[in-house]
Amino acid sequence: MNRLIGSVAAGVLVLCPLAATLHAADESSPAVTNVAGAQFPRIHPDLSITFSLRAPSARRIQVAGGDGLGKGPFAMTKDPDGVWTVTTPPAVPGFHYYWFVLDGVEVNDPASQTYVGYGRETSGIEIPQAGADFYALKDVPHGEVREKRYLSKTTGEWRRALVYTPPGYDKDPKARYPVLLLQHGRGEDETGWTRQGKAQFILDNLIAAGNARPMIVVMDRGYAERPGTAAVQAGADPSLQTVQDAFSVFEDVVIHDLIPAIDESYRTIPDREHRAMAGLSMGGMQTLFITLRHLDMFAYIGSLSGPILRPMSPDTPVEAAMQGPFDAKTAFAGAFADPAAFNKQVKLLWLGIGSAEPKPFRTSIRGAVVALEAGRVRLRYFESSGTAHEWQTWRRGLNDFVPRLFR
Amino acid sequence: MNRLIGSVAAGVLVLCPLAATLHAADESSPAVTNVAGAQFPRIHPDLSITFSLRAPSARRIQVAGGDGLGKGPFAMTKDPDGVWTVTTPPAVPGFHYYWFVLDGVEVNDPASQTYVGYGRETSGIEIPQAGADFYALKDVPHGEVREKRYLSKTTGEWRRALVYTPPGYDKDPKARYPVLLLQHGRGEDETGWTRQGKAQFILDNLIAAGNARPMIVVMDRGYAERPGTAAVQAGADPSLQTVQDAFSVFEDVVIHDLIPAIDESYRTIPDREHRAMAGLSMGGMQTLFITLRHLDMFAYIGSLSGPILRPMSPDTPVEAAMQGPFDAKTAFAGAFADPAAFNKQVKLLWLGIGSAEPKPFRTSIRGAVVALEAGRVRLRYFESSGTAHEWQTWRRGLNDFVPRLFR
Numbered sequence: 075m076n077r078l079i080g081s082v083a084a085g086v087l088v089l090c091p092l093a094a095t096l097h098a099a100d101e102s103s104p105a106v107t108n109v110a111g112a113q114f115p116r117i118h119p120d121l122s123i124t125f126s127l128r129a130p131s132a133r134r135i136q137v138a139g140g141d142g143l144g145k146g147p148f149a150m151t152k153d154p155d156g157v158w159t160v161t162t163p164p165a166v167p168g169f170h171y172y173w174f175v176l177d178g179v180e181v182n183d184p185a186s187q188t189y190v191g192y193g194r195e196t197s198g199i200e201i202p203q204a205g206a207d208f209y210a211l212k213d214v215p216h217g218e219v220r221e222k223r224y225l226s227k228t229t230g231e232w233r234r235a236l237v238y239t240p241p242g243y244d245k246d247p248k249a250r251y252p253v254l255l256l257q258h259g260r261g262e263d264e265t266g267w268t269r270q271g272k273a274q275f276i277l278d279n280l281i282a283a284g285n286a287r288p289m290i291v292v293m294d295r296g297y298a299e300r301p302g303t304a305a306v307q308a309g310a311d312p313s314l315q316t317v318q319d320a321f322s323v324f325e326d327v328v329i330h331d332l333i334p335a336i337d338e339s340y341r342t343i344p345d346r347e348h349r350a351m352a353g354l355s356m357g358g359m360q361t362l363f364i365t366l367r368h369l370d371m372f373a374y375i376g377s378l379s380g381p382i383l384r385p386m387s388p389d390t391p392v393e394a395a396m397q398g399p400f401d402a403k404t405a406f407a408g409a410f411a412d413p414a415a416f417n418k419q420v421k422l423l424w425l426g427i428g429s430a431e432p433k434p435f436r437t438s439i440r441g442a443v444v445a446l447e448a449g450r451v452r453l454r455y456f457e458s459s460g461t462a463h464e465w466q467t468w469r470r471g472l473n474d475f476v477p478r479l480f481r
Numbered sequence: 482m483n484r485l486i487g488s489v490a491a492g493v494l495v496l497c498p499l500a501a502t503l504h505a506a507d508e509s510s511p512a513v514t515n516v517a518g519a520q521f522p523r524i525h526p527d528l529s530i531t532f533s534l535r536a537p538s539a540r541r542i543q544v545a546g547g548d549g550l551g552k553g554p555f556a557m558t559k560d561p562d563g564v565w566t567v568t569t570p571p572a573v574p575g576f577h578y579y580w581f582v583l584d585g586v587e588v589n590d591p592a593s594q595t596y597v598g599y600g601r602e603t604s605g606i607e608i609p610q611a612g613a614d615f616y617a618l619k620d621v622p623h624g625e626v627r628e629k630r631y632l633s634k635t636t637g638e639w640r641r642a643l644v645y646t647p648p649g650y651d652k653d654p655k656a657r658y659p660v661l662l663l664q665h666g667r668g669e670d671e672t673g674w675t676r677q678g679k680a681q682f683i684l685d686n687l688i689a690a691g692n693a694r695p696m697i698v699v700m701d702r703g704y705a706e707r708p709g710t711a712a713v714q715a716g717a718d719p720s721l722q723t724v725q726d727a728f729s730v731f732e733d734v735v736i737h738d739l740i741p742a743i744d745e746s747y748r749t750i751p752d753r754e755h756r757a758m759a760g761l762s763m764g765g766m767q768t769l770f771i772t773l774r775h776l777d778m779f780a781y782i783g784s785l786s787g788p789i790l791r792p793m794s795p796d797t798p799v800e801a802a803m804q805g806p807f808d809a810k811t812a813f814a815g816a817f818a819d820p821a822a823f824n825k826q827v828k829l830l831w832l833g834i835g836s837a838e839p840k841p842f843r844t845s846i847r848g849a850v851v852a853l854e855a856g857r858v859r860l861r862y863f864e865s866s867g868t869a870h871e872w873q874t875w876r877r878g879l880n881d882f883v884p885r886l887f888r
Contacts, residue, residue, distance in 0.1 A: 109601045129586045177538040181588040188595050188602040194516045195595045195602065211639055216630040223623040232618055244746065247654035339651065
């Protein structure tokens with residue numbers, strides 16, 4: 075029952091938690107996302123990965139995970155000591171979720187840190203990208219990431235947001251800053267942009283290089299329910315109305331609870347010219363849903379890999395409402411109907427995607443981009459080369475988006 | 482390979498990540514430590530727990546975990562749908578780590594949040610204690626928990642500490658605060674005191690009730706290596722010297738890197754009368770090791786469930802060095818040799834333990850307490866009734882310790 079104190083010494087004092095497993099003397103190294111002391115998974119110079127799990131009694135183990143790992147699942151093989159291993163093909167650089175399938179059960183790798191993805195704690199692996207250090211922890215001044223609790227009248231609960239304050243925030247108590255609201259994707263939470271996305275280091279590095287204005291970044295939890303109601307239990311194909319109802323609760327949180335709490339607690343510049351919102355995937359959809367209904371509050375808008383809803387009847391399956399012709403005149407209740415007025419009011423509309431994302435994402439976003447441009451709506455389109463619906467796409471997107479804000 | 486986007490709608494929009502599993506209509510409710518939407522584990526009114534895992538192909542599954550769960554492991558049984566369940570005896574209130582043993586492999590519960598314990602990500606469950614709300618998130622002003630990066634000359638790396646700033650910290654840019662350094666136990670990390678321990682809510686509640694002075698609490702990672710050296714790979718029974726060598730690296734981090742960085746970054750009162758250090762288990766040992774060598778820097782000292790080292794030869798196995806007669810005159814290089822001087826210099830020496838901790842912890846700590854009191858060293862001894870080497874002991878200890886600081 076007690077693996078903490080098999081002996082007092084083992085319990086209190088063994089500083090290295092996972093014993094190093096023997097491995098061949100090669101050029102591979104443990105992933106930085108491993109827990110302290112774990113030697114596997116290991117990344118090879120060609121970015122192939124060797125995974126390992128000791129399970130003498132198992133009959134079948136596979137590794138599976140996000141797109142960037144390649145076309146798995148990958149079958150592992152067992153050595154005489156009961157240790158299962160597999161070396162995958164070279165992976166795409168960036169952050170990838172993964173898990174083992176152990177005799178049919180999806181389980182995490184005990185050697186990996188976990189990250190909230192797919193609505194649960196999930197193992198993750200960071201694959202280095204040669205020459206890319208824009209999201210690295212570098213020797214530059216660092217901001218802080220703060221857990222901020224605020225009371226939501228909409229949900230009746232104390233909620234948690236994470237708030238990035240830029241380097242030097244505490245040094246000059248008179249300086250005020252613009253604000254970016256930055257949302258995670260479905261199945262993730264408010265920790266995604268800093269733990270998986272490294273947003274705080276992207277901001278630190280951009281600010282240190284003089285390429286971004288120092289700003290406050292607010293990362294909230296993109297789920298909300300009114301008191302006494304259950305979370306939306308959407309089926310595999312919810313209606314447009316179901317989705318918009320869910321978004322509208324979060325809209326009320328953002329507009330009536332979060333923004334006032336941030337403006338009250340931090341030295342913001344509390345006007346629309348100094349307020350941006352962006353998000354990835356579901357967070358991008360929420361961003362367009364919220365900002366286009368509140369253009370009096372936001373001058374900068376970004377959607378990273380967020381499918382773009384077409385105006386359709388409320389009972390349309392939402393998947394269908396993301397595809398098909400995009401009518402710039404009627405979409406989003408006519409927000410783009412007068413492009414000259416929109417272009418004057420909105421300082422930046424930024425839409426991004428990874429070139430390797432699945433076709434439904436690409437056609438949804440590209441279709442809207444083409445229609446908006448044809449309708450003379452000014453926008454910035456960004457494409458991340460060779461990356462899928464994954465964090466490397468969104469790190470690159472953020473790195474392109476942030477320098478354009480508040481200029 | 483891709484469970485994010487089986488369909489766009491399923492990938493982007495299904496807001497409730499884990500489908501609710503049907504359960505009997507009874508008085509049980511899902512643990513608050515479950516991931517969003519997960520219906521198991523469930524806690525019954527008598528504090529027994531029902532665990533559940535779907536694994537049709539498994540041959541044997543058990544639940545195991547921390548002391549407070551009871552004398553497991555508990556064998557689960559499979560229903561015709563391949564879902565394994567077990568209901569444990571009533572658990573001790575508080576936070577307990579747990580895991581499944583799936584055909585011999587220790588795996589986390591996909592329905593649980595994970596917490597760094599035992600040197601890895603580990604499932605955890607919060608068992609409510611009737612009438613105890615001192616660690617609850619209440620409707621009071623809340624401080625912030627900040628991720629602070631600082632450059633360590635000792636290790637040559639940017640390290641991360643978590644820093645609690647009290648409610649109102651940002652409101653009065655002239656107010657200065659005392660500082661408590663607060664350390665986690667072996668196998669845990671700097672997130673333990675807030676995620677498992679709820680230290681931020683304990684502080685919020687004490688401050689709101691006027692029972693503690695507003696203070697800054699600094700939670701650092703209690704592991705450190707000098708550049709070019711590997712982590713201490715202590716065996717099952719390291720020597721006293723090995724342990725002290727490891728502690729001395731962390732000592733250098735605390736004294737030369739962390740405290741200066743905190744005093745530089747926050748509005749502290751940077752003197753010994755306004756600086757405390759405390760820790761649990763290994764963190765308590767580190768606290769005594771560091772503070773008793775630097776009494777010019779600390780006036781308040783707390784050790785929660787930390788075994789207390791006897792002065793012995795460097796090659797003594799550390800487990801032996803925690804037991805046996807405690808000589809107040811020679812322990813800790815004579816720090817207590819002049820009790821009158823010690824009592825004048827040290828405002829508080831606080832030693833705590835849970836009454837249900839294993840005997841080696843109790844004899845180590847009680848033996849030292851008796852000897853110190855016989856030697857006329859003034860100290861405060863605290864015992865948590867009915868709790869073991871676990872977080873409920875340390876929450877209660879912190880709640881007793883903090884009100885005594887900086888008075």
